[in-house]
Amino acid sequence: MIPCPQVGRSNMTSVQPVCHSDHMPAKRVLVTGSSRGIGRAAALRLAESGWSVVVHGSSDSDALTSTVEELGKKCGGKVFENLALEGAADRLFAGVLESGPIDALVNCAGIYRQASFTDSGDAEWSSAFDDIFQVNWHAPLRLTRLACQHFNIRGSGRVVQVCSRVAHKGEAMAASYAASKAALLNLTRSLAVEHAQTGIQHFAVAPGWVDTAMARESVQVKIEEILEGIPAGRMAAPEDCANAINWLLSGEADYMSGLVVDINGASYLR
Numbered sequence: 001m002i003p004c005p006q007v008g009r010s011n012m013t014s015v016q017p018v019c020h021s022d023h024m025p026a027k028r029v030l031v032t033g034s035s036r037g038i039g040r041a042a043a044l045r046l047a048e049s050g051w052s053v054v055v056h057g058s059s060d061s062d063a064l065t066s067t068v069e070e071l072g073k074k075c076g077g078k079v080f081e082n083l084a085l086e087g088a089a090d091r092l093f094a095g096v097l098e099s100g101p102i103d104a105l106v107n108c109a110g111i112y113r114q115a116s117f118t119d120s121g122d123a124e125w126s127s128a129f130d131d132i133f134q135v136n137w138h139a140p141l142r143l144t145r146l147a148c149q150h151f152n153i154r155g156s157g158r159v160v161q162v163c164s165r166v167a168h169k170g171e172a173m174a175a176s177y178a179a180s181k182a183a184l185l186n187l188t189r190s191l192a193v194e195h196a197q198t199g200i201q202h203f204a205v206a207p208g209w210v211d212t213a214m215a216r217e218s219v220q221v222k223i224e225e226i227l228e229g230i231p232a233g234r235m236a237a238p239e240d241c242a243n244a245i246n247w248l249l250s251g252e253a254d255y256m257s258g259l260v261v262d263i264n265g266a267s268y269l270r
Contacts, residue, residue, distance in 0.1 A: 026052040028076045028102045029249065032083070032092075032143070033109030035063040037212035038162060041238035042106055043067055045246045052076030054096050056109065058083065076100075083109055083139035084131060093146045101154060104249050105147040107140035107184070108162040114173040129176045136180035141187065148191070148200055156199035158249050161188050162241070165208040165264050181206075185260055192258030201257040203248040208264030209235040232265030 029046055033039035035057035043053045044067070054077040057064035061080075068075050077099050081092040096102060115128040144159055151157025166174060167181035188204040195202065209219065209226055211234075219226055219235075227233065244261045247253060262268065 026050055026074075026076070027104070028052045028054065028100060029104040029106060030054040030056065030079075030093075030096055030102050030143075030147075031106040031108055032056045032140070033162075034067055035061055036067075037108075038207070038210060038238045038241045039106075039108035040067050041242035042108060042245045044070060045239065045242035046106075046249065047071050047074035049246055049250065051104075051249070054079060054102065056080065056092065058109075083135050084111075089139045089142035090146070093143055093150075097150070101150065102147070103154075103156070104158040104160070105143060106160045106162065106245060106249075107143060109139070110136045110162065110180075112174070112177050115176070116173060117175050132176040133180050136177065137183050140184060144187065144191070148195065151200045152198060158201045158203070158254075159188075159191075160245050160248050161185070161202075161204040162245075163188075163204045163206045163260070165206050165262065165268050167206055168262075168270055169268055188260065189258050196257060201254050203253065203257070204260045205241055205244050205248070206260055206262050206264075207236055207241050208262075208267050210241060210263075211235045211237055230265040230267045232267075234265065236263050236265065 027050070029051045031039055031043045031046070031053055034043040034055040043055055047053050051074070053071055053074055055064060055067050055071070055075065056079045059080050059082065064078065064080065068078055077096060079092050079095050081088040083089060111132060113128045113132055115125055140161060147157060147159060161184040163184050164181040166178040167185045170178050185204055185206070188202045192202040209230065226235070241263055244263055248259070248261065253259060
């Protein structure tokens with residue numbers, strides 16, 4: 001396995017994107033939150049399709065290293081920034097560009113936290129709201145803006161926002177999370193219109209329940225109730241989401257810029 005270059009730190013040396021032919025470098029994509037869950041599955045699926053994948057995690061964790069090892073030569077870089085911190089998105093993107101341009105961005109990193117809108121204390125509510133919006137909205141918003149400025153220079157690019165079914169239907173005890181994902185959905189639609197003639201396409205996926213480590217923490221006590229509400233009879237696998245992301249970045253969906261793909265086993269149709 002060829003070590004994946006690390007980028008995004010001032011003491012790291014710049015590296016070139018991994019090439020998959022003698023003449024043409026692979027298209028390069030940044031996938032945030034790619035140490036586990038949907039992000040990891042997306043990174044691996046895109047690599048199968050020939051992308052050079054820059055992986056990201058909040059820290060240089062064993063999980064991120066595992067993703068890098070599985071990608072092998074298809075790894076186009078490794079960055080670690082805690083997106084809850086001020087300026088993290090700018091540092092992350094600048095570090096990625098140190099080793100070459102990118103052709104696509106997948107904003108997958110996100111956090112989920114429950115809090116009662118009326119019964120939570122002010123400090124608890126404010127903390128949950130600030131953390132959720134920083135990671136789920138402000139960071140991907142900033143990364144999207146930086147990416148689009150970069151794509152404008154290059155003449156093309158694609159962005160996929162990983163949102164949620166709750167952006168459409170809401171969820172009790174998760175108002176901040178639902179609002180942050182709804183903001184991303186409408187950012188996608190607005191930018192699709194704004195950039196329709198620029199060569200930049202915008203997409204989103206809106207999964208329902210997905211069988212990830214983060215979801216398992218909250219579903220065990222109500223798994224039967226959850227499955228009863230999914231006509232397909234199972235939660236989505238991360239790979240179900242990864243397949244949709246891969247298609248959206250394939251070029252086959254470019255005329256459908258602004259598309260939001262629902263991935264929920266027919267549990268919510270609109």
